[in-house]
Amino acid sequence: MKILVPVKRVIDYNVKPRVKPDGSGVDIANVKMSMNPFDEIAVEEAVRLKEAGKADEVIAVSIGAPKSKDVLRTALAMGADRAILIQTEAEVEPLAVAKILKAVAAEENPQLIILGKQAIDDDSNQTGQMLAALIDRPQGTFASKVEIDGDHVTVTREVDDGLETVKLALPAIVTADLRLNEPRYASLPNIMKAKKKPMDEKTPEDYGVDITARLKTLKVAEPPVRQAGEKVGSVDELVAKLKALGVNA
Numbered sequence: 014m015k016i017l018v019p020v021k022r023v024i025d026y027n028v029k030p031r032v033k034p035d036g037s038g039v040d041i042a043n044v045k046m047s048m049n050p051f052d053e054i055a056v057e058e059a060v061r062l063k064e065a066g067k068a069d070e071v072i073a074v075s076i077g078a079p080k081s082k083d084v085l086r087t088a089l090a091m092g093a094d095r096a097i098l099i100q101t102e103a104e105v106e107p108l109a110v111a112k113i114l115k116a117v118a119a120e121e122n123p124q125l126i127i128l129g130k131q132a133i134d135d136d137s138n139q140t141g142q143m144l145a146a147l148i149d150r151p152q153g154t155f156a157s158k159v160e161i162d163g164d165h166v167t168v169t170r171e172v173d174d175g176l177e178t179v180k181l182a183l184p185a186i187v188t189a190d191l192r193l194n195e196p197r198y199a200s201l202p203n204i205m206k207a208k209k210k211p212m213d214e215k216t217p218e219d220y221g222v223d224i225t226a227r228l229k230t231l232k233v234a235e236p237p238v239r240q241a242g243e244k245v246g247s248v249d250e251l252v253a254k255l256k257a258l259g260v261n262a
């Protein structure tokens with residue numbers, strides 16, 4: 014069984030994003046970039062399934078600038094077998110990403126595609142769902158547990174009121190949530206080995222996908238500064254203050 018794992022290069026989660034002075038977007042010049050954290054979890058899950066003998070090959074794929082090779086190398090160092098870079102300097106929206114992934118899936122025939130639940134740069138949380146719709150396959154989003162059972166995958170999902178379990182016929186789409194696993198650090202020998210693993214280079218045009226933006230960014234602004242909190246001396250004082258604010262305490 015093949016597993017395809019789409020990984021996105023985003024601003025590192027430890028970096029506080031800066032808005033460009035003209036409000037046209039987020040400044041990524043000289044900013045540390047890394048693999049989207051949910052995609053690390055997706056890679057880890059795919060590699061664990063391979064280590065458990067449930068999968069034969071893990072393929073990492075990224076759509077983005079040539080520097081996206083860095084995140085693909087990280088995926089290879091974590092244990093993916095090969096990588097595909099679909100190179101473009103344009104910002105690619107979730108629908109276009111999903112269309113490209115559909116074309117990659119048609120070529121590679123993976124039984125399982127594990128994405129991150131969302132990319133932390135745009136927080137769209139759309140690509141996995143759109144891909145499932147485009148290729149007409151079942152989806153298990155926000156996964157906190159994934160078990161392969163013959164020609165099915167059982168996914169425990171994190172939903173608002175607890176956990177939900179769904180059983181999907183393969184091929185299927187899964188999106189990884191935070192509690193699915195704790196991704197490994199790539200060891201130095203594995204980083205060295207990853208340099209020899211194959212990486213194909215393609216473009217969106219190779220897959221016949223039009224990546225023209227459908228969305229227009231009107232303005233990007235910093236969120237309002239949070240007001241400082243206030244310490245109260247007792248529960249009574251807290252209740253009085255809440256009442257004064259009109260909260261039904």
Ligand code: AMP
Pocket residue numbers: 018019020021022049051052055074075076077105107110127128129130131132133135136137138139140141
């Ligand atoms: P989003 O819908 O943008 O929040 O992204 C959800 C997931 O789709 C990410 O966690 C990735 O697994 C995948 N994804 C989104 N954009 C890309 C991209 N440019 N290249 C590869 N995978 C992507």
